[in-house]
Amino acid sequence: DIQLTQSPSSLSASVGDRVTITCRASQSISTYLNWYQQKPGKAPRLLIYGASSLQSGVPSSFSGSGSGTDFTLTISSLQPEDFATYYCQEIYGDPPLTFGGGTKVEIK
């Protein structure tokens, strides 16, 4: 089974900061990786698919990069509504499709 390790598990940042979250896969998954945002009490929201493609309706301040085993989600300028928990998910093989452990972005 593919394992995904996200880092950091949490971070504190200020509005306007550039934030980077990483996701490392236990084996090469090409670009078969999605990123999600989840706010407390809400369902997750798809942000990035295929490692770098922006889902419709998602602000361009979000971007994704990487391939193989190392991936990055970047928020170029953190906004108040971006404080949330972020998850990566591999979509490489057959289900169940593994999620990373999550990264909580908190207000500094």
Next chain:
Amino acid sequence: EVQLLESGGGLVQPGGSLRLSCAASGFTFSNYAMNWVRQAPGKGLESVSTINTNGFETYYADSVKGRFTISRDNSKNTLYLQMNSLRAEDTATYFCAKDHIAGNGRFDGCDVWGQGTVVTVSS
């Protein structure tokens, strides 16, 4: 508007059963694989089960294999999760979620999610 509405959650004793339903609207349900994803209180996301478009291919997390059964009724635009032999560790919010891309023979993650239904397993 694309919508998923889960129902059927509740409080059940260990060893008991529940059947979750997910009513889909706003898209051609039969064209998309569907998923159940759960989240235990204060924890991360866990893929529980996935079913392909015609229901002939089903997949389960090891943690639920042999106890849970996913199914779908494309004539009713509804997804189901039959949960038997429930354990305390099955306590979670269960989300129904639509596969991102139709018709490519792959499973592409989830682009539309329901609001979730809460399952509590406790005596």
